[in-house]
Amino acid sequence: SQQGEEDPQALSIQEGENATMNCSYKTSINNLQWYRQNSGRGLVHLILIRSNEREKHSGRLRVTLDTSKKSSSLLITASRAADTASYFCATGIQGAQKLVFGQGTRLTINP
Amino acid sequence: EAGVAQSPRYKIIEKRQSVAFWCNPISGHATLYWYQQILGQGPKLLIQFQNNGVVDDSQLPKDRFSAERLKGVDSTLKIQPAKLEDSAVYLCASSFSGSNGEQYFGPGTRLTVT
Numbered sequence: 001s002q003q004g005e006e007d008p009q010a011l012s013i014q015e016g017e018n019a020t021m022n023c024s025y026k027t028s029i030n031n032l033q034w035y036r037q038n039s040g041r042g043l044v045h046l047i048l049i050r051s052n053e054r055e056k057h058s059g060r061l062r063v064t065l066d067t068s069k070k071s072s073s074l075l076i077t078a079s080r081a082a083d084t085a086s087y088f089c090a091t092g093i094q095g096a097q098k099l100v101f102g103q104g105t106r107l108t109i110n111p
Numbered sequence: 112e113a114g115v116a117q118s119p120r121y122k123i124i125e126k127r128q129s130v131a132f133w134c135n136p137i138s139g140h141a142t143l144y145w146y147q148q149i150l151g152q153g154p155k156l157l158i159q160f161q162n163n164g165v166v167d168d169s170q171l172p173k174d175r176f177s178a179e180r181l182k183g184v185d186s187t188l189k190i191q192p193a194k195l196e197d198s199a200v201y202l203c204a205s206s207f208s209g210s211n212g213e214q215y216f217g218p219g220t221r222l223t224v225t
Contacts, residue, residue, distance in 0.1 A: 092211025
């Protein structure tokens, strides 16, 4: 069963704008990760935030984690056409040695 | 460093036939995962190996799916007999350890069952 639920399911913005995707989950976690998947390809790891962290940055990516609300957000600033992809959150479940992926957000950057 | 290798990249079979997928993880990665990704959905874990032992196969349809990881390196995933609903991308991933850490994915095998 999918633990993470991404919102929105699809997002279309203009190049240069910021894109925000949200992820909600249900159980206690060790960490939360975001992955990107280009069409027809495997997933690429973007960023990992631990359960005791609230915010993390990597280049144009900013991730926040609110464990009290069991939610996370991924912000991509100054979007580029190459950011067009599907983005998945994955939760590292506490007490389990695996990740559970959400359904993903399909992001389209229009030139 | 070489990434996770998978073959074949594409496979088309008829229902009730059998098919096998191969995965070679990143060198030194003890944990190997097989995921099924149906179009428009996120990856679903089928089986997880730690070295050559199974850690989790709770979502593997064991009446038709099997997987092995001999010698703790390469792995094969087999479907026999295939059903129409098995049409999906099968992703292999590996990680240095199995403790919820970052996973490295291969390009996947796109299976179409007709």
